[in-house]
Amino acid sequence: MIFEWKKSFAWSRAALSAGLALAIVGGTLPAQTANAAGTGEAASLPAAAGRTAISAEIDGQPARWGPSVYTYRSLTYVPVREGAVSLGAQVKWDKVQRAAIVTLNGDELLYRPGSDTVSINGFALRMPGTTRYVDGILTVPLRGLTEPLKADVVPVSGPGTLKLSLTTDTHTQVDPGMEPVDAFLKTQNFSGSMLVAQNGSVKMRKAYGVSSASTLVRPTDLMRLGSLTKTFTAASVMKLAEEGKLSVDDTLAQHIPGYPRGDEITLGMLLSHTSGIALNFERKEGTPLAETVKEIQASPLKFVPGTDYMYSNSGYVLLAYIIEETSGMSYPEFVQSQILDPLGMKHSGTATRQTKIPTGYTYDWQEKAWKSVDEYYFSPSGTGSLYSTLDDMLIWADSLSAGKLLSEATMDAMYTPTPYKNYGYGWMTEGEGADKVVFHNGGGNGYTTGLRRGLSDGTVVVLLGNLGGLDTNAMTAAIRRLAFDQ
Structure with missing residues (x-):
């Protein structure tokens, strides 16, 4: 297995930093065409009759993910913004590079539409599936979000239902004044x-x-x-x-x-x-x-x-x-x-x-x-x-x-x-x-x-x-x- 640190994406860190000021508005990430997203066709949520009922709790409280959670090819997908925020992170959108930027505990995660990897401080991490635009919302496989944010998830399946129990990262600690060490x-x-x-x-x-x-x-x-x-x-x-x-x-x-x-x-x-x-x-x-x-x-x-x-x-x-x-x-x-x-x-x-x-x-x-x-x-x-x-x-x-x-x-x-x-x-x-x-x-x-x-x-x-x-x-x-x- 070979990894090339700091080479997981083609854009530069300087270019990304320039786009951090563009915050997400309206509760979703910007819409994108199917070709740009790499999905090959316009994606939308499946009909309610064919959907698996999904419920989730985070640290014992109901997850506030909205209606945009769905299953696709046996994977649970969640919206990047609501999913990351519910796990304690902040989310912004880089308009120039068309990438979602998630930050938590000093770490910077980069999600690019249509990609099966996420970059964490420049280290490439493989996700179980690709990011997808669905109904104008950027979604990501659940474990493609929980693993980079060091959260744990335990699925409990039942007939027609999927219950998810998530716990956020309680082990990472960066006190004020330790930012130079992190850098x-x-x-x-x-x-x-x-x-x-x-x-x-x-x-x-x-x-x-x-x-x-x-x-x-x-x-x-x-x-x-x-x-x-x-x-x-x-x-x-x-x-x-x-x-x-x-x-x-x-x-x-x-x-x-x-x-x-x-x-x-x-x-x-x-x-x-x-x-x-x-x-x-x-x-x-x-x-x-x-x-x-x-x-x-x-x-x-x-x-x-x-x-x-x-x-x-x-x-x-x-x-x-x-x-x-x-x-x-x-x-x-x-x-x-x-x-x-x-x-x-x-x-x-x-x-x-x-x-x-x-x-x-x-x-x-x-x-x-x-x-x-x-x-x-x-x-x-x-x-x-x-x-x-x-x-x-x-x-x-x-x-x-x-x-x-x-x-x-x-x-x-x-x-x-x-x-x-x-x-x-x-x-x-x-x-x-x-x-x-x-x-x-x-x-x-x-x-x-x-x-x-x-x-x-x-x-x-x-x-x-x-x-x-x-x-x-x-x-x-x-x-x-x-x-x-x-």
């Missing part, structure tokens, strides 16, 4: 979900881009974390250390006897990527963790342990293995029972092939287009194996800051960088004292994520993206500046 993410063509909060209070929660050809990313979607998993691995090690079951000063040889030069390598070096162990191991689904450890064990060191920095997924695989050997639980079991469940992170866990997450996309430089990643991205325990949501990641950030999992002394040790890199135990750092910020990014085949926390001011920025190759460290830093002027 920034649009200019970055970001696809995924994001959250900005301070002291536990959400300031912005929103999703951008597509989850598939016909669905959008939602703020509640599960997403692969990539290397944000390392923050959980590091916390697991430190939790075992607080319980006296191991120490960051333990040598690797103490936990994996016979490991070459293992008596020179400490767990602290594994946590801070200063062990000299670096290897691109085989990522094969179903491979036991112990086998990956043997593969890593056979690789030579890149430098003398404790004398330099080199980011090492291998080191975190070894830490996951040590967590298992020390606790007597598998890594997924340990993280679930010792971290996720106690903190109430109900929508987080270890990703499997069955975990329902948005499609990931990577950029094809030859074709100059984003392509969907069809193969399952497997990552061994400890490195990039977890999934989560925006709200759960806020729980994670705030729980660490509140000392719900680890002591203040332990957290200070985790946030102390080595002389070779601004990396401590599972976290990168910037600033000092009251200005200290900790952060991490993650990535996988078709996913890029980021988390940034201000340790003194309670600020949190989360990015969970389904596009590969984004610089989320730079993006979370920019969002924090825009949101909090820092």
Whole structure:
């Protein structure tokens, strides 16, 4: 599947903006000829005797759609204006480009007569049918309106009747002052979900881009974390250390006897990527963790342990293995029972092939287009194996800051960088004292994520993206500046 962001329609954003002042009058969008609408013939509502009775409620209240709701080729059609307004949006008409413009929560939807796609901030989303002019009113398949506006619809059919129950989007939130953040993410063509909060209070929660050809990313979607998993691995090690079951000063040889030069390598070096162990191991689904450890064990060191920095997924695989050997639980079991469940992170866990997450996309430089990643991205325990949501990641950030999992002394040790890199135990750092910020990014085949926390001011920025190759460290830093002027 291929998508070309920002190329879904031929008109320019500048031209569209020029037409925004032309509001809809008379309760309907302007009439249009059949040829211009692409219907091939003049369309009108079917005779009452042959129509299915349609009733709908929105958030428990009767929908005010008027008489222009109908079924066509097994699809329910609603008028663009009444449908969008009933879901909380605003609607205007671009006379020059002959397009309906729907806006909600800072998003701009473009409906063109006769088209089977709708553009959301430049991302093309496929609808189940085309927009149609009927009796001079522009109508759209119901799911072609509810999906772009992130509303949910549940149909209940009966003999000759169709009852629809709709709920509007209650998860998207853009507080006053967050508009620059919204604009920034649009200019970055970001696809995924994001959250900005301070002291536990959400300031912005929103999703951008597509989850598939016909669905959008939602703020509640599960997403692969990539290397944000390392923050959980590091916390697991430190939790075992607080319980006296191991120490960051333990040598690797103490936990994996016979490991070459293992008596020179400490767990602290594994946590801070200063062990000299670096290897691109085989990522094969179903491979036991112990086998990956043997593969890593056979690789030579890149430098003398404790004398330099080199980011090492291998080191975190070894830490996951040590967590298992020390606790007597598998890594997924340990993280679930010792971290996720106690903190109430109900929508987080270890990703499997069955975990329902948005499609990931990577950029094809030859074709100059984003392509969907069809193969399952497997990552061994400890490195990039977890999934989560925006709200759960806020729980994670705030729980660490509140000392719900680890002591203040332990957290200070985790946030102390080595002389070779601004990396401590599972976290990168910037600033000092009251200005200290900790952060991490993650990535996988078709996913890029980021988390940034201000340790003194309670600020949190989360990015969970389904596009590969984004610089989320730079993006979370920019969002924090825009949101909090820092």
